[in-house]
């Protein structure tokens with residue numbers, strides 16, 4: 001089998017979830033598992049967190065259904081709410097907590113609740129406190145809440161917002177959003193659900209009743225790196241995904257030879273090139289710059305030439321032991337224990353870790369490890 005494998009360390013996932021809880025000790029933490037758990041596989045991740053997380057959050061009902069089909073019974077939050085009224089029967093009867101961000105959703109829910117007199121639902125009223133994506137303006141929220149709370153079918157109303165710049169805790173926009181939402185929360189006396197990962201880690205004033213950590217569960221430090229007080233966070237969070245493949249061919253080239261599409265790289269010295277079975281068809285970013293790091297036997301090597309659909313090429317001149325069959329870690333923790341942070345790779349690709357992780361394609365087999373058994377020495381081929 002093709003050797004490319006995404007190894008998923010479920011112990012690390014649980015560890016990171018507990019770190020989120022430690023960061024916001026007075027809040028409950030819903031595990032954000034949308035986008036296939038940021039590419040890690042939603043059902044396996046949900047199962048691994050099932051005894052820890054009091055609620056899980058996904059983008060939409062379809063993602064929630066996949067978890068329910070797998071036996072997940074805790075409340076499932078729908079972060080974008082519902083898109084059509086015919087989703088409502090399942091939401092009302094299936095313990096889904098929907099975000100409500102537009103008036104038609106409020107009216108559709110209240111109308112549909114009339115058909116289910118014995119059911120009561122929890123909803124999250126989304127307030128646009130300054131990000132200007134989804135939500136009611138702060139002026140509208142009170143009237144919406146009163147309308148909902150007057151209805152016997154509403155069990156609980158949470159106040160929700162989302163921050164645009166929580167990764168920069170001193171930013172004026174974050175300070176303004178916090179002021180707006182905390183004032184509203186005090187006035188309406190509602191439970192609050194405001195904090196994504198960076199706010200969970202570094203903005204206690206945003207914690208309140210529920211936090212919504214996503215990317216930190218997968219071991220990514222979401223804070224801007226110049227926040228010295230969180231320098232230790234990289235040690236505190238453990239990478240969950242290790243993307244690993246092998247060298248499938250080696251070329252020894254003299255100086256002056258091009259490598260790959262567009263001849264972007266031309267060798268400036270005699271160069272040994274390793275061809276690795278991983279490309280943009282697997283989700284590896286085609287924007288990876290010359291020198292983007294990979295790990296081979298704990299040592300760093302750099303990408304030389306453009307990433308193609310199924311392969312990428314690495315300069316292995318400085319790693320004499322590398323050859324056909326050598327394991328190549330594209331990010332994560334390799335068998336020697338060395339770590340290549342997906343955020344570092346993302347910088348080389350001029351993007352963020354979120355896009356690299358969520359972008360790993362279905363054709364890449366996920367290999368799950370738990371109970372202390374993380375071992376990248378098995379390829380996907382060993383699974384079948």
Ligand SMILES: Cc1ncc(COP(=O)(O)O)c(C=O)c1O
Nearest residue numbers: 032079162196197212213214215
């Ligand atoms: C509404 C909402 N809450 C929480 C999260 C989790 O954010 P993060 O992954 O930064 O923790 C997201 C992610 O995009 C989101 O859209």
